Amino acid sequence: MKKVQIINGPNLNLLGRREPGVYGSEPFEGFLADLRRRYPDVQIDYFQSNIEGELINKIHETGFGYDGIILNAGAYTHTSIALQDAIRAVTAPVVEVHISNVHAREPFRHVSLIAAACRGVVCGFGLDSYRLALEGLLAR
Numbered sequence: 001m002k003k004v005q006i007i008n009g010p011n012l013n014l015l016g017r018r019e020p021g022v023y024g025s026e027p028f029e030g031f032l033a034d035l036r037r038r039y040p041d042v043q044i045d046y047f048q049s050n051i052e053g054e055l056i057n058k059i060h061e062t063g064f065g066y067d068g069i070i071l072n073a074g075a076y077t078h079t080s081i082a083l084q085d086a087i088r089a090v091t092a093p094v095v096e097v098h099i100s101n102v103h104a105r106e107p108f109r110h111v112s113l114i115a116a117a118c119r120g121v122v123c124g125f126g127l128d129s130y131r132l133a134l135e136g137l138l139a140r
């Protein structure tokens with residue numbers, strides 16, 4: 001069975017309540033349950049933290065044994081060289097995802113410090129960005 005780790009970064013624990021006009025009104029837990037039902041042959045593990053070092057620890061923990069990591073690093077996307085280094089350090093392919101189209105938003109969101117270390121990037125499709133990232137990982 002393939003194993004994929006989803007990692008959500010800061011403020012993404014508030015999905016469903018946080019700026020619903022930007023991120024939608026669906027909590028992540030319900031979406032995740034649907035995703036697991038839709039891909040019964042994939043072990044989909046989930047981790048969320050608001051703390052940068054905990055995201056790095058989870059990348060280290062899963063990045064050598066899993067078939068892929070789907071990472072929404074939230075605002076750390078735009079600031080964290082440490083996350084870029086963590087992604088480069090592991091062997092599992094990492095897909096950067098964003099719910100919103102970051103390129104249609106403020107200029108500081110146009111820069112990703114992690115994209116160059118990732119296998120690919122999916123953004124702008126709402127929560128479906130995660131499913132599209134999963135499809136990309138499974139297609140390999």
Ligand code: DQA
Binds near residue numbers: 010076097100101
């Ligand atoms: C986000 C986009 C980031 O710019 C923002 O800081 C987030 C969420 C997204 O999923 O659209 O927290 O990663």
